[in-house]
Amino acid sequence: MTRRPVVSVFRSLGLLAAVCAAFPLTAAAQQVCDDNARIAYQNAVNAGATESSLEAQFGHCRGPVTQGLTAVITNFNIFYEKMNSCGLHPQQRRAACDVQIRQNFGFGGAAGSNEHVRFCFDCNRDGIWDASVVGSVHVIDNAFPALQSPSWYHSASAVSAAPTAICPWGSGRAINMRAILSWAAVPATCNSQPIWGNRIDFPARLDP
Incomplete structure (x- = not known):
């Protein structure tokens, strides 16, 4: 019985943790559309994110929002x-x-x-x-x-x-x-x- 798969799993988990540390969960994963999501969106746009990438990360923020009419x-x-x-x-x-x-x-x-x-x-x-x-x-x-x-x-x-x-x-x-x-x-x-x-x-x- 070899332990290599276990080592491989730990290595994969370590890599995943490093990736998550470098790139926090997207707005889509967080399902939050607050000021922080707006900042993340603007940063992504400034970094050259494509329309499809923006859709994947922030598309849920397009959900129905009811606001009072001021006009x-x-x-x-x-x-x-x-x-x-x-x-x-x-x-x-x-x-x-x-x-x-x-x-x-x-x-x-x-x-x-x-x-x-x-x-x-x-x-x-x-x-x-x-x-x-x-x-x-x-x-x-x-x-x-x-x-x-x-x-x-x-x-x-x-x-x-x-x-x-x-x-x-x-x-x-x-x-x-x-x-x-x-x-x-x-x-x-x-x-x-x-x-x-x-x-x-x-x-x-x-x-x-």
Whole structure:
């Protein structure tokens, strides 16, 4: 009777222990998706991990998560167009929203018309709109209704020239924002209620 298999087993266990010491259990093995998993994920990405490797280690973190909604959507007439979501790109100082085109018609024929979005900034989160800027996207009636049908998703965006004393870009502070979609007519103020379109109130942050 030889002891070599036993020695081999101990050697294998020793090698496994060394490997485990060098490479801690993956997030998938731990089944935890906390801040440590986020750090491990970022480290793996920085180290050049492939998409399949990230999937194997962290795919379980994609599980269903229920979170409270913080954006408030007020719909006016959204038969023709509507916004579904908005956001702020703080480094570019650019606010943007999707504009969903929901019908083949009603946009001014081949000449078209504009979907306007006024973006408003409440920098102190005190209910007072400190600054605003308007963006728009041009749309036309569908020239090929027999071949294609809605919806289509465009984007309206604008770069804010809000004074840094009011909205200190790069400060990391949280602000409140409002986006107002209005077809054809530019929303005159941050309290405008357009006939066609909708409004989204949402929080943002001025990350550096």
